[in-house]
Amino acid sequence: MLQLVDICKDYKNGHRALNNINFNVERGEFVFIVGASGAGKSTLIKLLLKEENATSGRIILDNREITHLKQKEIPYLRRNMGVVFQDFRLLPNKTVYENVAFAMEIIEQHPKQIRRQVPMVLAMVGLSERAEHYPHQLSGGEQQRVSLARAIVNNPQLLICDEPTGNLDPNTSKDIMEKLNDINYRGTTIIMATHAREIVDDAQKRVITLSNGEIISDQQKGGYNYED
């Protein structure tokens, strides 16, 4: 489904965030991306989202090269992915409900469908009671869960999560991971950058370990084995 070939990423100030990254992800896989702070996990995700462009190398999604896309095509690429951002990225002027509904509105879903689906996902992440709150009225963990709700509401083919449990307590995290596992079982490919050792160790899924922008290990059924 997803292939990265010889990807390098240099930021404008000359910093090399990714160096020669190669890996494939099959449809339906669940891949953890782990690594120290600053290893390049978010950068990798930003490349998939076309938030940043790779300096060299190729990215192929569903047999289609997306390394260079026209501005106009980017939105349609993004609609095929659900993304939980490390910094949440909620619309400040919309309530929790509206933020989640927005993701459905942009693909012009029927209002009836929206009214059925949104409360369902909000219940799934445990935020039914916060539906009418604005993002600034939420706790950190609640904002993170709204971001997750928005990412899954359209049942995307590919779900990308950057640190989706960084602001969540262990119990809530466990709940969320169970939900993600469900989603994965139903066929969604999941790529998840995380630091949570317990989660990675428990899951027994594929783990790609980054260090200083390079892949230092790529294990099926791995654990959080990154050591300095």
Add this chain to the structure above:
Amino acid sequence: MLQLVDICKDYKNGHRALNNINFNVERGEFVFIVGASGAGKSTLIKLLLKEENATSGRIILDNREITHLKQKEIPYLRRNMGVVFQDFRLLPNKTVYENVAFAMEIIEQHPKQIRRQVPMVLAMVGLSERAEHYPHQLSGGEQQRVSLARAIVNNPQLLICDEPTGNLDPNTSKDIMEKLNDINYRGTTIIMATHAREIVDDAQKRVITLSNGEIISDQQKGGYNYED
């Protein structure tokens, strides 16, 4: 050093975030505040910082009632505390170095002192190489560590950390916790809201557990014992 007496906090929309909170913190203590997402940890910290005002109850710091303070006095209160914010709160137009130096500049420290102290703290959190970066050029964990560096640069009496390791990998977290322990040994009182079970369990310090805005346990040498 710090006393909270019958603190309640209702947000404008009527939500009760804290209900009847009572506890004392002695000088030199290290207190964890744990609890599920939305339990009221950040709210508690916002009250200490006077970012929000308590609806009822009293807060006493160093034998001084700070429940009601004039606008003009708040900055001086904040200077006695170092704070790591859950959402980092770095100045977007200042580099990492400048962000940390800023905390020293506002208390009119001598430039020589600033030039000596700032690189030292940056090295402590492992960001010497990022000194000239702007916040938007940093990874999530790096921003979090800048926030920490800024909080400790003035050697505050009281250090308040809201989720200071939420975006950090276990190794970096462990480093940071060791540094915080050092600081605590040298006499600084530390109050830390966190979800990281490993950290809390390892530290064997006092743990206050919040649930739905109420204290449900307050243990010396406790562990992350919060269960639904």
Add this chain to the structure above:
Amino acid sequence: MKINTFRNFSRDAIHNIWRNSWMSVASVSSVVAVLLIIGLVLIFMVNVQYIASFVEDKIELKAFLELDVEYEEIIEIKEQLESNEMIGTIIYESKEEALEKFSQQIGERKDLISGLEENNPLQNSFILTIKDPSQAGEIAKSIERIKGVEEVKYGEEIVDKVLKSTRFIRSLTLIVTVILAIISIFIISNTIKLTVYGRKKEISIMKYVGATNWYVRWPFLIEGAILGLIGALLALLILGYSYYYFTGMAQHTALSIISNSLVPAGQMINQIKWYFVIGGLSIGVIGSILSMRKFLKV
């Protein structure tokens, strides 16, 4: 675009106006202010043009007839003048009327010319107004060619001066108006840029979630249209009412000479009404779309 989507856009636009009420007030009031400036200067300009053409209309030719023309010849000359399309009104002035006028002009020193009645040295003449004052010279020449007309006078110097002055004032006010309009539009575009800048994060988030550029633009566009329209109507109201009040007030005081030569309020408002509405709308719509360009590229 589905109808539901458009409904969402309108809903979002209206919600945003309410939720950013502070900014909405800033935008509307800036639009009002800019339109007031342009309107004020426009009214000033329209009035100056109006008064200038008033003055220009006062330019007269005087065609002096030969001393010995008969009554029938005068009629004939008159017919010829009437057939000339460039000539406006035609008034005949006999030499007796001319003398009477002259004696009135010199006023108190009338005694100086007493006794001239019997031996009137003046001529019969036609007093003509012309449609295009700048053509005065040529028209004068063509009239002089008519038999029985001795000479055509029109105070070349004065006509020249009047024309030059009015032309100068016309172009001066036009230039000032255009400059002020350009400056004002520049300011408002700055203001709109800043309001959009304050929401750049919002715009980029929409894009990150997969919205197309047009999907992001529409609510801003509708919002801009609504705010621009409100601004235009407010400005029109303020300006129209003040102008009406001002001309009305002036009428009953010593200023009536001036106010009477101003464009009437009703006519003025009618004249600028659509400019304002279209101006306000386009400021709002074009302003927001242009300002967004930069932030859509994420």
Add this chain to the structure above:
Amino acid sequence: MKINTFRNFSRDAIHNIWRNSWMSVASVSSVVAVLLIIGLVLIFMVNVQYIASFVEDKIELKAFLELDVEYEEIIEIKEQLESNEMIGTIIYESKEEALEKFSQQIGERKDLISGLEENNPLQNSFILTIKDPSQAGEIAKSIERIKGVEEVKYGEEIVDKVLKSTRFIRSLTLIVTVILAIISIFIISNTIKLTVYGRKKEISIMKYVGATNWYVRWPFLIEGAILGLIGALLALLILGYSYYYFTGMAQHTALSIISNSLVPAGQMINQIKWYFVIGGLSIGVIGSILSMRKFLKV
């Protein structure tokens, strides 16, 4: 405040100008635009006032002397007139000069009054200008009380009309200028509010870290002063140069009548220079301080 702290403020102000270069350009250009509008209207107003006082200065009194006054008496009357502080220039016109003038006035029809030289019916007179035209009536009366003066004329009606017109124009342009100035200042304050709004997060963060209100304000204040000053100087440059160019250009064309009665460029620039500098500075400083108030309360 320590000297190092002040150095930090200035450093931050300059850094911010660079780092928010887009916003700095917006602020400066808005200040320029606003000052251009105010300046344009101000120049217009100053010139109107200038021309109006020009016209008012043309108002003359004419004191006719009795027919039989002797030379010594005339000298005496002149001395009395000179001792009156309200009177400006004094010019003596003998009856021969008066007749000469009159015959010139009636121009071509001079023949009508030929032969009057021997039997001049006119009077000797003093032509006086007065310092305050609105006092014309009272001064005339006081002069009539002088022995040897028969009558004082000053064309009451015309003086009245002229005074009313100039007063009307003076107050009209003053009102328009003031209104435009208020509107412009309102717009700029909106613009500044919006730039500060775009940085409200920054302001609140400074406060959360323990900065006092004044500590947060100072860099903004210095930034505002610098940007305001740059704006003022740019506006002055544009305006001064255009005005200089315009009056210069007008001098060599048919418009010289008008340009000669305009305030010279040098004098104009000198007159508005400080207003602009102080205006720009205060817009920048006061604007940013006021706009920050709201965001400092955290």
